[in-house]
Amino acid sequence: MNPNFLDFEQPIAELEAKIRELQFASDDAHVDVSDEIKGLQEKCDSLTRSIFQKLSSWQIAQLARHPQRPYTRHYIDTVFSDFDELHGDRAFADDRAIIGGIARLDGKPVVVIGHEKGRDTKEKIRRNFGMPRPEGYRKAKRLMELAERFGLPVITFIDTPGAYPGIGAEERGQSEAIARNLYVMAGLKVPIICTVIGEGGSGGALAIGVGDRVMMLEYSVYSVISPEGCASILYKSVEKASDAADAMGITSARLHKLGLVDRVVEEPTGGAHRDPALMAESLRRALVQELSSLDGLSAEALVAARHEKLRAYGQFTEA
Amino acid sequence: MSDDDTAKPVDRTPGSGRRMSWFERLIPARIGARNDDRSSDRGNVPEGLWIKCDNCGEVLYHAEMDRSQDVCTSCGSHMRIRARKRLERLLDANSGVEIGAEIAPVDILKFKDSKRYKDRLTQAQRDSGETDALVVMHGTLHGEPVVVAVFDFAFMAGSMGSVVGERFCRGCDYALAHELPFICFSASGGARMQEALFSLLQMGKTSSLLTRLGERRLPYISVLTDPTMGGVSASLAMLGDVIIAEPGARVGFAGPRVIEQTVREKLPEGFQSAEFLLEHGAIDLICDRRQMRDTLARLLAKLCDRVAPTGAQSPVNSANQNTAVSVDASSATAEDASVDHSAGAAADGPAGAPT
Numbered sequence: 001m002n003p004n005f006l007d008f009e010q011p012i013a014e015l016e017a018k019i020r021e022l023q024f025a026s027d028d029a030h031v032d033v034s035d036e037i038k039g040l041q042e043k044c045d046s047l048t049r050s051i052f053q054k055l056s057s058w059q060i061a062q063l064a065r066h067p068q069r070p071y072t073r074h075y076i077d078t079v080f081s082d083f084d085e086l087h088g089d090r091a092f093a094d095d096r097a098i099i100g101g102i103a104r105l106d107g108k109p110v111v112v113i114g115h116e117k118g119r120d121t122k123e124k125i126r127r128n129f130g131m132p133r134p135e136g137y138r139k140a141k142r143l144m145e146l147a148e149r150f151g152l153p154v155i156t157f158i159d160t161p162g163a164y165p166g167i168g169a170e171e172r173g174q175s176e177a178i179a180r181n182l183y184v185m186a187g188l189k190v191p192i193i194c195t196v197i198g199e200g201g202s203g204g205a206l207a208i209g210v211g212d213r214v215m216m217l218e219y220s221v222y223s224v225i226s227p228e229g230c231a232s233i234l235y236k237s238v239e240k241a242s243d244a245a246d247a248m249g250i251t252s253a254r255l256h257k258l259g260l261v262d263r264v265v266e267e268p269t270g271g272a273h274r275d276p277a278l279m280a281e282s283l284r285r286a287l288v289q290e291l292s293s294l295d296g297l298s299a300e301a302l303v304a305a306r307h308e309k310l311r312a313y314g315q316f317t318e319a
Numbered sequence: 320m321s322d323d324d325t326a327k328p329v330d331r332t333p334g335s336g337r338r339m340s341w342f343e344r345l346i347p348a349r350i351g352a353r354n355d356d357r358s359s360d361r362g363n364v365p366e367g368l369w370i371k372c373d374n375c376g377e378v379l380y381h382a383e384m385d386r387s388q389d390v391c392t393s394c395g396s397h398m399r400i401r402a403r404k405r406l407e408r409l410l411d412a413n414s415g416v417e418i419g420a421e422i423a424p425v426d427i428l429k430f431k432d433s434k435r436y437k438d439r440l441t442q443a444q445r446d447s448g449e450t451d452a453l454v455v456m457h458g459t460l461h462g463e464p465v466v467v468a469v470f471d472f473a474f475m476a477g478s479m480g481s482v483v484g485e486r487f488c489r490g491c492d493y494a495l496a497h498e499l500p501f502i503c504f505s506a507s508g509g510a511r512m513q514e515a516l517f518s519l520l521q522m523g524k525t526s527s528l529l530t531r532l533g534e535r536r537l538p539y540i541s542v543l544t545d546p547t548m549g550g551v552s553a554s555l556a557m558l559g560d561v562i563i564a565e566p567g568a569r570v571g572f573a574g575p576r577v578i579e580q581t582v583r584e585k586l587p588e589g590f591q592s593a594e595f596l597l598e599h600g601a602i603d604l605i606c607d608r609r610q611m612r613d614t615l616a617r618l619l620a621k622l623c624d625r626v627a628p629t630g631a632q633s634p635v636n637s638a639n640q641n642t643a644v645s646v647d648a649s650s651a652t653a654e655d656a657s658v659d660h661s662a663g664a665a666a667d668g669p670a671g672a673p674t
Contacts, residue, residue, distance in 0.1 A: 163553075165573030165581045170591060173601045174572040178553040179526065186527035187534075202510075202519060203553045203572070210523045224510050224519040224550070234432035234512060247430050248515040258427075260516050310527040311488065313520040314481035315427040 006062050008051060012270065015044040048270045055219075058242035060251050061227055063219040064198045068273040070280070071130075072099055072114030072157040075197065078280035079287065080105055080112060086146075088139060092172065095136030097128045097160070098208070100143040105155065106288050111147035113140045113208055114157030114197075130199075131164035134177035137207050141181050144188055153191040153291055156208040161226065163204030178207040185210035186310060189299035193290050195265070195283065196220040196252075197272075212306050213290045214260075216252035217283070218267040222260075223250040260313065263290065372396055374567075388608045397565045397608055399545055401447075402454040402471035405504060409467060409612055414458035418466070418493050419486035423450050428515055436513040439475065447474045451482035452507070455490040457499065461616040461628035466494040470506040470544075470551070477507035479551050480514040484521030487555060491528035500538040500619050505556040509549020522554035529558050538622040540615060543570045543593065543602065561618055562602040563611075564593035570602075 005013040019040050026033045055063070063069070076083050080103035088094040100113040117130035140156075147154045163174055185192060185208075192211030200209070200222030216222060225233075227245035232238050255261040265286045268275035294302065370379050370389075374396035384391075388408055389398040406415055430436040444450055452474040457466045468490045470477040487503070494501040510518035532539050541559025543552075545568040553572050556562075564570060571591035579586060589595050596602045606614045616631040 163572065165578045167578065167582060167584075167586065167590070170571050170573065170578070171599050173557075173599070175552040175570075176557040176601060178572070179522075179555070179557040182523050182526035182554055183530055183558055186523060187530040203522065203550055206519055206522055207553075210526075222516060224515050225512055230432075230512050236433070244432070247428070247432060248512070249428055250515070255516060258516075260520060307527050307531070310520075310524045313524050314485050314517060315425055315514075316481045316485055317423045317425050319421045319423065 004068055006059070006066065008055070008059055009270075012044060012048050012051065015040060015047060019044065045269060048274075052270060056242065057221075057245035057249075057251050057254075058227065060219050061199075061221050061241075061245050063271050064221045066271065066273050069198055070272050070276040071119070072116045072159060072197065074276055075157060075280055075283060076101075076103065076112055076114070078277065079284040080110070081107075083112070086143060089135040089142060091135070091138065093133075093135045095128075095133050095139060096126055097130050097132040097164070098136040098140055100139055102152070105153075105284070105291070108153075110153045110155050110291075111143050112155050112157075113143055115160040115205075115208070117159060117198075128164060130160045131162060132160065132204060132207075133164050133166065133169045134172045134174050137163075137177035137181050140208050141177075141184050144181075144184055144192075148188050148190050151190060153193070153294075154188065154211075155287060155291075156192070156194045156211065158194060158196040158200045158205045158209050158222075159198035159220075160201050160204045161199055162201035163207065178203050181207045182210055186306065187303060189303060191291060191294040191297075191302060192306075193287060193294075195287070196222050196261075197283075201226060210306075210310070212294055212302065212309070213262050215263040215265055215286060215290070216255065216261050217265050217272060217279070218252055219271050220252060221245075221250040222252075222255060223248050370398075373398065390608050395566065395607075397545065397567055399472055399506065401473055402449070402469040402504075405469050406454060406456050406458075406467060409615075410456065410458035410460060410465075411462065415456040415467075416458060418455040418457060419489040420450070422482050422485055422489075424480060424482045426513075427517065428513075430513040430515070432513075439513065443475045447471060449474045451486070452477045452479070452511075453483040453486045455486050457490075457493055457497075460612065460619070461631050463616070463619065463623075463625070463628065464497070464499050465619065466490045466499050466501045468501070468503040470504060472506040472508075472546075475511060477505075477551070478509060478511035478518070479507060479521050480511035480518050481521065483511075484524050487521075487525045488528045491525075491532060494537055495531060495535060498535070498537060500540070500623065501532055502540045502542065502615060503555060503559075504542045504544055505547040505551050506544045507547055507549070507551035507556075509551055519550065522550050525555040526558060529555065533560075538619055540618065542606075542611070542615075543596075544568050546570065548572070548574060557601075559603075560622070561604075563604055563606050563614070564596060564602050565608055565611075566593055566605050568593045570596055 002013040019037055022033050022037050083101055083103035085099065085101040097115060098113065099116045102109060103112050115130045116127050118124040118127035144154055163178060193213045194209045194211040195215040197217050198220050200220065202225055205222065227241040228238050230244040230248060231240040235244060249255065252261060252264040256264050263286065265282055268278045272279040368381050370381055370384050372379060372391040372394060375391060375394035377391060377393040379392060389400045424440055426437045449471050452471050453468055454471060455468040457464065468487055491501060529539055538560050540561045540563065541556050543556055543562065543564040545565065547556050547570045549572065552570060569591050570593060575586055575591065593605050597605055613631040616628045620627045
């Protein structure tokens, strides 16, 4: 069992291990195994495709949290150039669960803000597993206001289990910090494009998720509560997380169909973590396209359209 | 999102624990023991005539509680009240006209957990008599027109789904169209899980309407009542130009159980209470329910640059600087929560507590 692969990825892991063995062998011996390798490679690709064609919502949730899934930092380094990180909320602390700064997208300056989970254990702790405290949201707000002042578009990347549920976070006004960001983003006079790149966990995600375009990477998820949380409250058992994931409709395909997400960015075969560079390139193209579609709108028209978009969220009957 | 739909109000009376009534002291311990479990003898109280205070256990006469607006006349605890009751007490008599009653919930996701959402809705509608968890009205307050939205915690824990979001927005629409101030009383466990992402997005939707009230300089006053948690707390409830809380209300983002599980330590006493929020600078003031009507009218008059309405003058007793609570002379028991009166003779309940 390869710990870097999820349960349902194990058959792929095994085939890949075989291919690597053969490659080794072909280096040593004078036997030509390139045909076998090619055959196995094709088999591996079709196996991956067939596994990924019928993923359940719960499996997609696991992919969204895959230990090797690219995080915000990866996209900052590959999608953008010339990134300068800006720190702190000017009041209490610099929350490393959120990264922010100014960079260039296709040569044009933009403000980038995203949750960052951190890769190794030390980094995860430093970044609090991507769970921001109020100062993280206030840093994000400060950067958005900076963007507005200098007319720069805002690009956000969402990837968090949720806002941190801690004593200090409550004392410093977690609710207010999130609420204030919703308010500021609803009225911000520059374009905002939000992309869920992994886990879109509840209010902690939405706090940097109000924008003119909301995109999701194919195998990311976005929900009001984690499947486990929903299962433990409504089904009285965490074991039912898979059922909860289905019931809530947390996948990009479902949310796109429901009209809650504007665009789904396709992932490489086997998911973003199998080819992070290709993923970054698709994401870059999508961002550039969406941003240019907002070009030439006056600030008033932009905000009016955003309000209309927000207002349309919801399903009810009217007598 | 909060798991707080079963949250009990925090204990507001230091050292109160539970006090013996005069009756319990008289009867032999053996018989009295049967009454020891406070929750099990709830069924013995005749419906409609007597109310028991969840906080101090005092048995209170219904008519008197109605006069005190369901504030315990013994310990000052603010009981949860229904949305229509609150509107009826808040607005000038017969001035309220409902907004958005024509909107009703649908189960777009065909959501099913242990029960179908559709069935939960039907059940909640039958039990509560409401079609969803928010009631919005325009009417007058001390003669001045206002729009007021009130959450009904009795309807699926006041959870916010599409209907709550849309009714809130229609209330804002009305305020914008008629240039009126907007008031919201929140009481909610958070976003409604059964509407999944639709619920979450109501947070952004309601916040966007509030930006327009702000642009037009129309005051928005948010009143936090017990409990205001999760997605409601992290959106419309915390965005008031002025934020008021009822004494003892539990207000926060994450539910106490979730926090305890995360940080693995016991939460400090009074954590997430209105008083805790005031102390940490999160809200403007705490106001006793019985003074709420006058306080709102006074604040709005100043924000709208009008003269104060007659009958809504500042409380004479302003000794308590932290809060707008003033001691109502007619109700000698509405002490500040910090007054420990458990030792006093006055703490004994009204005579003839039924058993």
